[in-house]
Amino acid sequence: MTDTPGWTPPGPSAEPDASAPAAPAATPAPQGTTPPPAAPGPYGGGYGSWGTGPAAPGPQPGGPYGPQFGGPYGWGAPPSPKPGVVPLRPLGVGEILDGAFSTARIHWRTCFGLSIVLAAITEVVQALAEWWGYRSGSATTYAFASYAVLPLDLLVGVIAGGLLTIVVSRAVLGQPTDLKDAWRSTRPRLGQLLGLTGLQALIMGGLFALLLGAGSTDLxxxxxxxxxxxxxxxxxxxxxxxxxxxxxxxLEKQDVITALKRSWRLVHGAWWRIFGINVLLQLLLFLIAAIAVLPFAALAYAFGAGFGDPFAAESDTAAGIGIALLAVGGTVVKCITIPAAAACTVLLYVDQRIRREALDIELARAAGLPGHGAPHATVPGQTTPPGA
Known part of the structure; x- marks a missing residue:
């Protein structure tokens, strides 16, 4: 998908495909006769540029939209093409969530390989911070150490989102991606991705500092x-x-500031919908995380480490075992939640561009679906098509 022109913002108008054969002129039917029905296109016919073209004016048999919109009885629209994990049309909430988890399941080797390193780093830092907080003997210090790694979690989420964007974008087209392909496509943009991550961290850090300042009654x-x-x-x-x-x-090869502005424009007008889907996803991921970490918590309890509280452990050794087991459980959980969250973000982005910019037509062309024109040719090793 990164090699197709559909990922750059479309212009105000689209030029017709000059290579497509011109449609023959319609011959008017003799008076008093009924013209024969149009031949069905590759997806049922008559659905804009995906079928045989718009219906002839006047009443149509089978309902107000004619038989080409669902067969002889005129019920429903033809199914949308689905070359990958989601259909190429505006997506519903269930389709976005299903597509996110389907991507993680179908491309589990790549998603797992990208996620386990980032998850292991955050969990090791988390475990060391919690052990330091526990050894300090202060519950307040332990709580501070536990939450001090939240900025690292945010950074890992952004980095993982950028790395997994390549995997998800190609999964939409039904194209597999291995670790080598993902890294090759990500490496030229890695510096800008890190810059974006740092800028987002500064923005969020400033806002949280303002929130903490507001929490000071003295201030x-x-x-x-x-x-x-x-x-x-x-x-x-x-x-x-x-x-x-x-x-x-x-995917659009934007610079850091332009990418932030682009995101702002895409979200504008659909903020509540995107917010609601993200809340639903986070609730779902929370339930998955609670179920996945439960065996590790139970095992830590069996070793006398308490149920997630090292101060309730029978000894320092038991507390260390409990922290280590929960870190392993957290790594397993993040290997599930990081790809799912990243995939959901990319699919929401794709959905917004389909709704506002008709990206589905470009995606269908990039996937090589019949009736949408030939995919744009690219030079091997080139990440952006000529002239994009």
Whole structure:
């Protein structure tokens, strides 16, 4: 998908395909006769540029939309083409979530290989921070150490999203991607991806610092409740609004600032829908994580390490075993949740571009589906088609 022109923002108008044969002129039927029905196209016929063209004017048998919109009885529209994990049309919530998990399941080798390294890094840092907090003997220090790695989790999420964008984008076209292909496509953009990650971290760090400042009664006094809620709302609004920056940077070859602006424009007008789908995804991932980590927590409890609380452990050794087991469980969980979250972000991005820019037509052409023109030729090893 990165090698096709559909990932750059389309212009205000599209030129017709000059290589396509011209349609023969229609011959009017003799008066008093019924013209024969149009021959069905590759997806049922009559569905815009995907079939035989628009229906003839006037009443049509089989319903107001004619038989070409669903057979002789005129019920429903023809099925949308689905070369990969999702159909090429505006997506529903269930299709986005199903496509995200289908990508992780079908391309599990690549997704697992990309995720396990990032997950292991975050969990090792988390375990070391928790062990330091436990050895300090202070529950407050332990809590601070546990939450201090949240910025690292955010950074890993953005980096993983950028790396897995290539995998998901090609999964939409039904094309496999291995680790070597994903790295080859990601490497030229890795510096900009890291720059985007750092800029997003600065933005979020500044907003969270403002939130923590609002939480200080010495600083704001009685205005505390009135300040924290608006700041929290702004944080959530910004997080959702810049959530498509990594896909825009990776797939449209944008620079960092342009990718942030591009994400803002794509989300504008659909913020609540995108926010709701993300909330639903996070709830689903939370349930999956709770189920997946439960065996490791139970095993830690069996070793006398307490149920997730090292201060309830029978000894320092038991506490260390408990922290280590939960770190292993966390790595397993992240190997599931990181690909699913990244895939959901990319599919939401694709859905927005389909809704606003008719990207589905470009995707169908890139997938080589019949009736959509030949895929645009690219030079081997070139990540962007000529003139894109």
């Amino acid at each position: 704001f006094g009685p205005a505390l409740p009135l300040l924290m809620l608006p700041i929290l709302a702004v944080i959530i609004w910004v997080v959702v609004s810049i959530g498509f920056a990594a896909p825009a940077l990776m």
